[in-house]
Amino acid sequence: MARADRLISIVAIALALALLAVTFSFPSPDIVRTSPGFLPRIYIGLFIIFAVVLFMQARSRNKEADSKVTFDRFSFVLMIVFGIYLLSMIVLGFYLSTLLLIAVLLWLSRVRAWWVIASMPLIVLLFVYIVFSELLNVNLPLGLLFS
Amino acid sequence: MKGISLLFFSLLLLLSSCSNQNADSSGSDFSGGPLTFIVPTAAGGGTDIVTRSLGSMMEEEMDRGIGVENIPGGSNAIGMIEGANADPNGKTVTMVVAELAMLNDLGLADISPDDYKPVAMVNLDPAAITVPADAPYDTLEEFIAYAKEHPDEIKIGNSGTGSIWHIASEAMGSETNTSYTNVPYEGAGPAVTALAGGHVDAVTVSAAEVLPQVESGEFKTLAVMSEERVEAMPDVPTFEEEGYDLGTVGTWRGLCVPVDTPEQTVDKLEKSILETADSKEFEEFMNDGGYGLEIKDSEEFQAFLNEQSEFFDEMLTELDMKQEQ
Amino acid sequence: METLTYVFQFETILLLILGLLIGLFIGALPGLSSVMGVALMLPITFGMEPINGILLLIGVYFGSIYGGSLTAILINTPGTPASAASVIDGYSLTKKGLAYKALQVSTVSSAIGGVVGVILLILVAPQLAEFALRFSAPETFALALFGLSVISTLTAGSYAKGMMSGLAGLIIATVGLDPISGVTRFTFGNVQLLGGVSFIAAMIGLFATSEAFRMVEDKIRNTDSSQTINKVKLKWSEFRAVFLTILGSSGIGTFIGMIPGAGADIASFVAYNEAKRFSKNKKEFGNGSLRGLAAPEAANTGLTGGAMVPLLTLGIPGDAVTAVLLGALTVQGLQPGPQLFVSDGSLVYALFIGMLLANLFILIIGFSGIRFFTKILKVPGHFLMPVILVLSVVGAYALNNNYFDVIVMFAAGIGGYFMKKFNFPVAPLILGLILGPLLESNLRRSIILAQGDMTIFLTRPITVVLLALAVLTLLSPLWNIRKKWKPDVKGEI
Numbered sequence: 001m002a003r004a005d006r007l008i009s010i011v012a013i014a015l016a017l018a019l020l021a022v023t024f025s026f027p028s029p030d031i032v033r034t035s036p037g038f039l040p041r042i043y044i045g046l047f048i049i050f051a052v053v054l055f056m057q058a059r060s061r062n063k064e065a066d067s068k069v070t071f072d073r074f075s076f077v078l079m080i081v082f083g084i085y086l087l088s089m090i091v092l093g094f095y096l097s098t099l100l101l102i103a104v105l106l107w108l109s110r111v112r113a114w115w116v117i118a119s120m121p122l123i124v125l126l127f128v129y130i131v132f133s134e135l136l137n138v139n140l141p142l143g144l145l146f147s
Numbered sequence: 148m149k150g151i152s153l154l155f156f157s158l159l160l161l162l163s164s165c166s167n168q169n170a171d172s173s174g175s176d177f178s179g180g181p182l183t184f185i186v187p188t189a190a191g192g193g194t195d196i197v198t199r200s201l202g203s204m205m206e207e208e209m210d211r212g213i214g215v216e217n218i219p220g221g222s223n224a225i226g227m228i229e230g231a232n233a234d235p236n237g238k239t240v241t242m243v244v245a246e247l248a249m250l251n252d253l254g255l256a257d258i259s260p261d262d263y264k265p266v267a268m269v270n271l272d273p274a275a276i277t278v279p280a281d282a283p284y285d286t287l288e289e290f291i292a293y294a295k296e297h298p299d300e301i302k303i304g305n306s307g308t309g310s311i312w313h314i315a316s317e318a319m320g321s322e323t324n325t326s327y328t329n330v331p332y333e334g335a336g337p338a339v340t341a342l343a344g345g346h347v348d349a350v351t352v353s354a355a356e357v358l359p360q361v362e363s364g365e366f367k368t369l370a371v372m373s374e375e376r377v378e379a380m381p382d383v384p385t386f387e388e389e390g391y392d393l394g395t396v397g398t399w400r401g402l403c404v405p406v407d408t409p410e411q412t413v414d415k416l417e418k419s420i421l422e423t424a425d426s427k428e429f430e431e432f433m434n435d436g437g438y439g440l441e442i443k444d445s446e447e448f449q450a451f452l453n454e455q456s457e458f459f460d461e462m463l464t465e466l467d468m469k470q471e472q
Numbered sequence: 473m474e475t476l477t478y479v480f481q482f483e484t485i486l487l488l489i490l491g492l493l494i495g496l497f498i499g500a501l502p503g504l505s506s507v508m509g510v511a512l513m514l515p516i517t518f519g520m521e522p523i524n525g526i527l528l529l530i531g532v533y534f535g536s537i538y539g540g541s542l543t544a545i546l547i548n549t550p551g552t553p554a555s556a557a558s559v560i561d562g563y564s565l566t567k568k569g570l571a572y573k574a575l576q577v578s579t580v581s582s583a584i585g586g587v588v589g590v591i592l593l594i595l596v597a598p599q600l601a602e603f604a605l606r607f608s609a610p611e612t613f614a615l616a617l618f619g620l621s622v623i624s625t626l627t628a629g630s631y632a633k634g635m636m637s638g639l640a641g642l643i644i645a646t647v648g649l650d651p652i653s654g655v656t657r658f659t660f661g662n663v664q665l666l667g668g669v670s671f672i673a674a675m676i677g678l679f680a681t682s683e684a685f686r687m688v689e690d691k692i693r694n695t696d697s698s699q700t701i702n703k704v705k706l707k708w709s710e711f712r713a714v715f716l717t718i719l720g721s722s723g724i725g726t727f728i729g730m731i732p733g734a735g736a737d738i739a740s741f742v743a744y745n746e747a748k749r750f751s752k753n754k755k756e757f758g759n760g761s762l763r764g765l766a767a768p769e770a771a772n773t774g775l776t777g778g779a780m781v782p783l784l785t786l787g788i789p790g791d792a793v794t795a796v797l798l799g800a801l802t803v804q805g806l807q808p809g810p811q812l813f814v815s816d817g818s819l820v821y822a823l824f825i826g827m828l829l830a831n832l833f834i835l836i837i838g839f840s841g842i843r844f845f846t847k848i849l850k851v852p853g854h855f856l857m858p859v860i861l862v863l864s865v866v867g868a869y870a871l872n873n874n875y876f877d878v879i880v881m882f883a884a885g886i887g888g889y890f891m892k893k894f895n896f897p898v899a900p901l902i903l904g905l906i907l908g909p910l911l912e913s914n915l916r917r918s919i920i921l922a923q924g925d926m927t928i929f930l931t932r933p934i935t936v937v938l939l940a941l942a943v944l945t946l947l948s949p950l951w952n953i954r955k956k957w958k959p960d961v962k963g964e965i
Contacts, residue, residue: 004894012636019643019658027470027655032308032331033924034916036650036657040643047639054632069893072689079685079886082861086882090875094865102858109688109854124859128866136504136512137214138870189872190511196799199515218873221666222649225874228663255649255656256663302921309654330920331652333733333913336795340732340788344605346921359787363809435805468654 004069005058009051016051020044077108093143095125177237177412181212184402185233185241187226189219193355193438194400197270198242200432205423222246224256231262235405237412240266245311245398248455252463253309254470260456264408265448267420268401270433271441272353273373274315275383277366279342282349287370287389290349294325302328304338304347312338314462315351315372315396321465322391342366353398354380355437372396379437394458399441401448417445487524488826491531492833498532499539502676503867505552506536506736507792514800522804523819527826529800533793534830537736537772538582538838545574545765546848549680549860553672554736554772556902557744559679560626561757561764568760569704571846576706577762578769579838581718585770586831588722589729589777593784594824600778601785604730609921610928612733613914614938616907619738621945622745623900625757631949633896641904644669645912652916664876671905673868673877677884678891678898680867684860685889687853710762717747717763718770725771729778733914735791736772737906743771745945773834777827784808784820 023037023044085101092100102121111117132138184202188194195217202213218226223246230241243263251259276287284290294301305313308331316329327349332338335352342350343360350357354377360366361380368383373395376385386393402420404413423429424442433440443451463469491513498509509532517525540551545562558578565574592600607615620638627634647658648668659665721743728739747767748757757764780797782788787809789795801808806816813820848856868881888898922928929935 001895008894022658026657028653032653032916033919034652036653036655039912039915040646040657043639043642043646047636047643050632050635050639054630054636057630057632071893074688075685075889078688078857079889082681082885083882086865086878089865094869098862098865102862105858105861106854109857111854120855120858124862128862131501132866132870136870137216138866138873139214139216140866140869141875190508190514190796192795193799195511196514196803200518203515216873219667220670220872220874221663224663224666225872253654255666299923307651307654313654328920328923330917331654331913332917333651333909336789337732340605340782341608343786343788344608346608359807359809362807363787363811432803436799436802 001069002058006055009055009058012051013048016044016048074108078105081105081108089141089143091144093145094140095129096143096145098125098128177415179211180238181214182209182237183239184213184215185226185230185239186215186217187219187223187230187242187244188217190217193436194242194244196436197400197433197438201269201420201423201429204426204429205419208423209419222250222255224250224258228256228258230403231258231405233405235407235409237404237408237416240402240404240416242400243403244400245455248452249309249311249314249459249463252460252469260452262406263403264406264413265445265452266402266404266413266416267424267445268399268441268443268448268451269420269424269429270400270438271373271395271397272355272399272439273371273377273395273397274312274351275354275357275368275371275377275380276319276349276351277342277357277361277368278349279345280365280367282367284369285367287384287386290369291323291325294323294327298326299328301349302330302347304330304332304341304350304352306335306338306352307331307333309463309468311396311398312351312353314459314466317466318393318396318462319351319372319386319391321462322386322393353439354383355439358437377439378434379439394454396458399451399455401443413445484524484527484826485829487520487528488531488830489833489837491528492535492830492837493531495532495535495537496539496542496837497535499536499541499551499555500543501867502543502549502551502680502863503672503870504536505672506533506540506554507796508871509533509536510793510796514796517800518803522806523822523826525804526797526800526823527830529797530823530827531830533797534586534773534776534827534834537776538579538834541578541582541769541772542575542845545578546571546845547680547856547860548683550675552736553675553902553906554740554775555768556675556679556737556899556906557740557768558765558772560744560899561759561761564758564760565762565765566849570760571849572842573704573706573710573762574765575838575842575845577714577765579835579842580706580711581714581721581766581769582773582838583831583835584718585722585725585773586776586834587828588719588770589726589774590824590827590831591777592723592726593777593780593827597781597785600727600730601781604732604782604790605786605788606934607731609914609917610932610935611938612731613911613918614929614935614942615728615731615734616738616911616914618938618942618945619734619742620903620907620911621942622741623903624946624949625745625748626897626899626903627949629895633894634900637891637896637898638900638904641901641906642908642911643904644674644901645671645905645908651909651913652920664874668909669880669905670868670871670877671902672871673880674884674905675902676864676867677881677886678888678902680860681864681881681885682888682892682898684857684864685885686892687857687860714762714766717750718766720750721747721767721770722774725774726778728771729775730781730790732782732788732790733910736775738910739771739775740768741903743767749945773831780827784812784823787812 023040026036028035085097089097099121103117106117184198186195186198199215202215206213218229233239250256284293303316320326330347335356338350341347357366370384370386371377372386372393498504510529513532537554540555541558544550544555544558548563550556550559562574623638649666724743725739728734744767747763779790779794782790783794789798868877871877891898918928
């Protein structure tokens with residue numbers, strides 16, 4: 001954790017400095033007393049201070065007591081699948097993409113009963129369709145294919 | 148049970164995708180299928196309520212479904228951009244608001260009245276200069292005289308810098324040669340609240356937005372910025388009557404379609420909207436809600452849009468708020 | 473008597489209950505907030521009798537706040553921003569297997585909070601309204617800073633990380649059109665960012681989506697799948713112990729509800745903080761404290777009564793929901809304001825009775841539903857995870873019918889996942905996002921109102937007290953750290 005914290009604080013400071021530079025490009029109309037960059041600069045300044053504190057604390061901390069951050073590969077697979085799903089929605093539309101997403105996620109979760117993989121996406125979609133499209137009049141994107 | 152619902156759903160899915168394709172294959176045909184009204188503000192606001200009730204009344208009149216879709220955000224720019232980019236078949240109609248004539252000049256979004264073909268305007272709420280009932284001035288003349296003696300001292304609440312009610316206050320200042328401290332709020336409502344709490348000395352929001360407090364005797368409205376007096380406040384003079392050439396400054400709402408929509412389709416839509424807007428039922432609704440009923444047909448609306456664009460262009464240049472795109 | 477026959481009609485009661493159920497449902501779905509629920513039901517009420525229509529909307533309003541807490545407690549996903557603070561101790565209780573008890577506490581606190589709010593509304597509405605109006609920009613700025621100071625108590629181990637998280641929220645809150653100067657900030661030319669980053673979409677991502685990403689981890693799967701739901705019920709002695717907290721928090725909620733611009737989100741966080749401040753057992757907070765759950769739950773419903781105060785007595789809506797209610801009243805031909813009590817007195821009292829009944833029904837619906845609601849915990853993670861992901865998408869999209877909010881949700885989901893991994897608490901970030909605009913615009917508005925004179929923050933008594941409290945809260949953890957250098961404790965939020 002200590003190493004991660006140090007790395008995070010360095011990245012955070014770099015990012016904050018970049019944003020700080022952006023605040024100086026804000027136009028500054030003189031009809032109001034405070035400039036648009038006034039508060040963002042205060043926030044960014046404080047943010048940098050706490051990032052430095054984090055860096056110092058990470059340095060002085062006893063490494064033995066630190067817990068190690070562990071990741072599970074499945075989480076990353078899930079993020080990628082979810083990202084692809086969001087992109088596919090633009091073409092396939094919400095309903096078809098979601099159908100595929102749920103089926104794929106069930107498969108990845110080692111569900112092998114075919115009737116579960118077939119019926120669950122449909123039940124979820126039926127629910128979403130009735131509640132959102134019919135009752136709440138939210139028109140979910142139909143995608144390039146269907147519109 | 149599960150099987151039946153499954154079957155039902157797959158049928159539904161099939162049907163909905165088919166009907167959509169049908170609608171599309173018929174291309175830019177206006178006939179058949181429901182209309183969509185895009186509202187560029189969040190559900191529940193004045194623009195939304197007006198559109199929904201107009202829509203439901205038109206549903207009966209036209210005998211076809213009308214769905215209302217709220218696409219708020221970005222100073223109402225996002226909904227109006229989506230509406231302008233919709234298929235120009237007359238089936239997607241956008242309720243445009245006053246910001247349409249300002250967004251481009253403010254450098255906020257690439258959208259202007261040129262992207263639209265106006266169909267009909269239904270509502271105009273002019274700015275009204277309103278002060279607490281116990282203020283030391285009773286008429287516009289006294290107010291201006293006071294402002295001349297005390298430059299920058301009168302605090303005027305508005306709905307955000309660069310918003311229509313801010314422009315109204317600035318327009319008043321430049322026309323009457325007075326200057327004020329303009330205090331931006333998150334909208335007209337909070338500005339009115341600030342006036343009720345005595346934190347500002349005046350507001351330049353619409354008459355409708357101060358009507359409850361004016362009726363209960365807490366506020367008094369000194370003048371309105373329109374050519375004619377406001378129905379809800381027949382005793383309040385216009386700026387023009389008081390000798391100032393201010394024209395119409397206010398918020399307005401009207402239905403528009405994308406600029407490439409065929410003339411015939413626009414005519415059909417115009418006819419249906421005007422018929423509903425002229426009805427007793429709509430008039431009653433507008434009066435109950437305190438919205439100013441102002442109906443303009445396609446041509447008049449176009450002329451009004453041109454006039455407004457010019458006015459905002461002038462005002463924003465004067466305020467040094469105009470951004471070159 | 474006339475009033476009683478007004479409310480106690482079968483149809484009216486039925487609509488009220490219907491509204492509550494619809495609200496409960498809408499509130500439980502991420503992305504659908506109270507404002508949206510009420511606004512979506514609004515057109516339906518146009519054709520109804522005034523009292524029927526308004527009580528239907530009141531039902532949706534109250535129900536949605538309660539519904540948002542159900543999912544906050546059960547699956548770590550606040551359905552509405554009003555329940556963001558309930559996640560902290562509510563979900564901790566669920567993880568301990570005490571979901572049943574947690575829902576009981578939430579239901580009782582919500583009902584009592586609501587009743588206290590209505591009673592205060594009935595008894596002292598006009599006086600309170602005058603006081604609330606005294607809140608000008610400096611006072612609201614101080615209140616926002618006070619709300620933000622809660623960050624220091626949500627730090628779960630590292631003060632620096634909590635503050636970084638909160639400040640990141642504040643920085644993100646400045647994206648978009650600056651309401652004070654009318655210029656754009658950090659939008660990089662993107663029109664979608666003009667209106668800023670939607671904090672509800674961000675909230676869905678940080679809580680719900682990131683939770684789904686974590687749900688599939690082996691470690692969690694193995695420990696959580698065996699999660700048992702204890703049917704341990706709330707004991708009378710426990711209820712007595714939290715009763716004072718509930719009353720106090722209800723009062724805080726009602727009071728904050730009256731202040732224009734301050735909503736349920738800030739009320740629940742402030743109540744949480746105060747409950748912690750006055751508790752003898754501060755360590756318990758964040759680890760499944762009944763007090764820590766009761767406080768925000770009582771405050772977010774206590775708020776409903778408070779929010780009606782300026783609406784009914786002055787015709788001024790204090791927040792977005794009451795703004796929609798104002799629209800509903802005017803369309804019905806009623807003009808809220810001092811004369812409403814005279815011209816439509818029986819309607820106003822019918823409304824009060826309806827509001828009390830709504831809270832009673834919440835108690836009944838809540839208690840009879842707990843057994844049913846907790847069933848969701850028995851659903852295995854691999855079924856729950858896809859559903860949460862799909863609802864995150866639908867919820868984010870439904871906010872504005874805009875795909876961009878879905879992208880915000882996704883980004884926040886990934887961000888939230890890594891924040892949780894590296895022990896950065898996400899609650900401060902949400903708090904910063906919610907309170908940032910309130911803080912900034914009121915600070916800068918104060919400076920405009922004072923024409924540049926900064927002493928405005930030191931000459932107004934309410935402002936001074938709130939600012940002092942805020943600074944005290946912000947610095948208090950530093951005091952503890954100096955006393956005892958604590959190692960990094962693994963936090964969950």
